Amino acid sequence: MRNMMTKLERAARLDRLGDRLQHGVFSVLPNQRVRDFLHGVNLGHPLHPALVQLPIGAWVSTAILDLIPGQRRAATVLVAVGTASALPAAIAGANDWASLSREQRRVGLVHAMANAIGTTLYAGSVAARLSGRHGAGRMLGFLGLAAASGGAYLGGHLAYKQAAGVNQGVQELHLIEDGWHPIADIASLPDATLLTREVDDVSVVVYRDGDEVTVMLERCAHQSGPLGEGRVTRVDGRTCVVCPWHGSTFQLNGGEVVHGPAGTDQQVLPTRVVDGVLQTRLP
Structure with a gap:
């Protein structure tokens, strides 16, 4: 895993896509006050790690409820809450990501991709549950949790190995x-x-x-x-x-x-x- 992370940090082939996405983030979020809010300036603390607690908590709780008989309704509500709350967390994360160094952006790009896959799977899980296909909804939920967990691992690497988002001084x-x-x-x-x-x-x-x-x-x-x-x-x-x-x-x-x-x-x-x-x- 250590070697894999090192190769990812050095994966210059990701820069072409990353640079385009970086320009896209700056274009979509040109207002300084909006960007400051998403960075957590008003809090004096980064906003993104605070926002991710809701989708992570909801999705993990959904997985637990899916293993308990008679909890379909509660699981459906939680997976829907987690999926909806992932959007503002992703926007804040993209805002932070666009101002990172090139090596950090490489890892952050794959982090975002993993979370996007997880969120898409969870959206499919919501749709399946609402249509009465709870078995498919549970399966999509477990796959979504696996993808989101991979994204969380990469997020931890960004914070603890690459010091992204921490006070450098x-x-x-x-x-x-x-x-x-x-x-x-x-x-x-x-x-x-x-x-x-x-x-x-x-x-x-x-x-x-x-x-x-x-x-x-x-x-x-x-x-x-x-x-x-x-x-x-x-x-x-x-x-x-x-x-x-x-x-x-x-x-x-x-x-x-x-x-x-x-x-x-x-x-x-x-x-x-x-x-x-x-x-x-x-x-």
Whole structure:
């Protein structure tokens, strides 16, 4: 299985289809607010993994009920609920997938195909059950669960092996020693200018806005883009930094994500000034 996953990550022949689908997703979902909602920006947490709980739960419960006599009606209701709820989960997943790296998109493409097959089988299961062919409906349901389980395995590989959808910057916190670390003389920091400094070899962004100073991890939470090379902008009256790679936008005063594709906030470090020296530490 490990070798199979490695070959899938390197399957460049998938890129032609993947690139077309990526452009298609951006064309169908051009509105930034809609894309932010689907990324989970308003939640501060990716939306797709939250949405998949409903179809997975409904389909697994359907399989259990199909093994218990006298549960046809309940099984039919659950398989219908699972199939209907798979659509919004798929839309959110496609939105996230379009902003991933090429290797991640290859695995994500097969993940989506497996889930599409599973959802189609479950739709056939719903139709069969409603027409009274419960035996065929159960068989299609079990086949759908097998396909969806394969898709779930690939989704786990995306998250745990390829780190798709996780906060890419948080692991750098483990490289910073406890205690306060000097950053710079506060008087030397220019106003309204992004600077890059290091804390225990971890790159951070320093931004001064009058008396307020922000120290933020420099690697973007989405795909490790260099925020120190980004641009500062105003969004709804808030001063923000925009990642130069994929456009994720974070509020400088607090690190809250304002625009995706990042679905989580950017980590900000506490600061203090001692004898004119700006210091920072772990949260």
